[in-house]
Amino acid sequence: MGFWHGAPAASLPAQVPARREGLGDLFETVRRTSMKITRNGIETAAGPSDWFTGAVYVDTVAAPSDGSRLSASSVHFTPGARTAWHTHPNGQTIWVTEGVGLCQRRGGPIEVIRPGDRVFFEPGEDHWHGAAPTRFMTHLAMLEVGDEGNPATWGEHVTDAEYAAAQPIDDQSAGEGR
Secondary structure, three states: OOOOOOOOHHOOOOOOOOOOOHHHHHHHHHHHHHOOOOHHHHOOEEEEOEEEEEEEEEEEEEEOOOEEOOEEEEEOOOOEEEEEOOOOOOOOOEEEEOEEEEEEEEOOEEEEEEEOOOEEEEEOOOOOEEEEEOOOEEEEEEEOOOOOOOOOEOOOOOHHHHHHHHOOOOOOHOOOOO
């Protein structure tokens, strides 16, 4: 049973509004008193061409403010789109929410990433990430900015030859046995 389902109105806690008989009233009161919602006033932004190859769109989730260093963005990559090589002063975690992507640290193999996969790039580790050639990919990018507020240091673009070095992706097995 769900939250207070089937409970007689008389058995609901005293802090519930006087109109305890209406669960709609209960849920409205709980919603207004126990949750803070900050409305997003930032539009979806196209990823800058200095930082990305292909069409990439960024939705800001959290921006550093009031002593917090947290920066988080939902980043949407079209097929074949990718970041340039870059580093982060305090590292970066990406969590794939949909699609199929690729990521690589400098000198390492290109890895396939899928929904639910979490990748951590060490502080100062040169890396790139993006969508697979024939698939969209969205990830949540989370990091702490550096002492001067810098989230990343951007390098050269990943070349088509570097990107093409990825092994073919078997789309039929996405999510199965990996």
